[in-house]
Amino acid sequence: ALFQTAVEVQPDSMQGSFGLGLAYLRAGDATAAVAPLQRAAERASDDDSSPVVYYGRALLLADQGAEAVDVLEAGATRYPDDADIQTMLLNAYARSGQTDRAIERYEQAVQGPSGGDATIRYNYGALLLEAGRYDEAVEQLTVATDLNPENADAFYNLGAAYQNKAAALNDQANETEDNAAAERLIAERDENLEASLPHLLRARELAAVAGDEGSVCMALFRVYTQLGRVADAEGVSDCAGISMN
Numbered sequence: 301a302l303f304q305t306a307v308e309v310q311p312d313s314m315q316g317s318f319g320l321g322l323a324y325l326r327a328g329d330a331t332a333a334v335a336p337l338q339r340a341a342e343r344a345s346d347d348d349s350s351p352v353v354y355y356g357r358a359l360l361l362a363d364q365g366a367e368a369v370d371v372l373e374a375g376a377t378r379y380p381d382d383a384d385i386q387t388m389l390l391n392a393y394a395r396s397g398q399t400d401r402a403i404e405r406y407e408q409a410v411q412g413p414s415g416g417d418a419t420i421r422y423n424y425g426a427l428l429l430e431a432g433r434y435d436e437a438v439e440q441l442t443v444a445t446d447l448n449p450e451n452a453d454a455f456y457n458l459g460a461a462y463q464n465k466a467a468a469l470n471d472q473a474n475e476t477e478d479n480a481a482a483e484r485l486i487a488e489r490d491e492n493l494e495a496s497l498p499h500l501l502r503a504r505e506l507a508a509v510a511g512d513e514g515s516v517c518m519a520l521f522r523v524y525t526q527l528g529r530v531a532d533a534e535g536v537s538d539c540a541g542i543s544m545n
Contacts, residue, residue, distance in 0.1 A: 317337070333362075390406060452507045462495045521542060
């Protein structure tokens with residue numbers, strides 16, 4: 301109420317609108333926060349990007365992804381060195397279904413100063429995995445795990461990239477009528493399944509600390525089953541919630 305009064309008394313003031321928008325965000329009402337934060341962003345100075353950052357955040361929380369992209373793209377141009385705007389813009393691309401634009405932006409990000417950021421590398425790898433670009437996903441997620449060896453999700457997705465590539469190779473083997481080609485594809489499939497294991501095992505080790513290893517165990521169960529390693533599959537069946545009786 302006090303911020304609303306401030307806006308009414310000084311409608312051209314950035315601070316009143318900014319405070320009102322933040323108050324709505326704190327209250328969990330992102331939709332109501334959009335209008336005052338828009339006014340604040342329009343009045344923001346060239347040395348303070350906070351109103352633009354929170355305006356973009358409000359739009360994302362209010363499920364206005366396309367609008368958030370427009371605002372954050374303009375903000376990235378105006379504040380080219382602001383890491384928060386760059387990261388939020390990447391999230392906005394992904395959440396608004398603009399995968400190609402997100403991938404293009406991530407590619408630019410990893411070639412610049414953000415290339416050593418584990419989160420950027422992880423998010424890029426996860427996006428490539430979702431897009432079915434498994435070899436590229438492996439490359440980015442490998443860097444992400446090197447930069448942050450405690451990120452269970454990064455190891456899980458790295459294992460999943462190998463696992464999903466194996467599934468694609470298996471589909472190709474089933475579709476071909478060339479027996480020799482099918483054998484090569486199956487061999488390559490198994491190589492990828494084997495390659496997924498150390499990463500999934502590391503993911504399980506890290507996830508166990510938080511007591512949340514079920515999904516990793518399920519992935520391990522599937523890999524072991526496909527490789528015919530019955531004893532190993534039995535070893536993770538309880539953790540995966542699967543009965544082998």
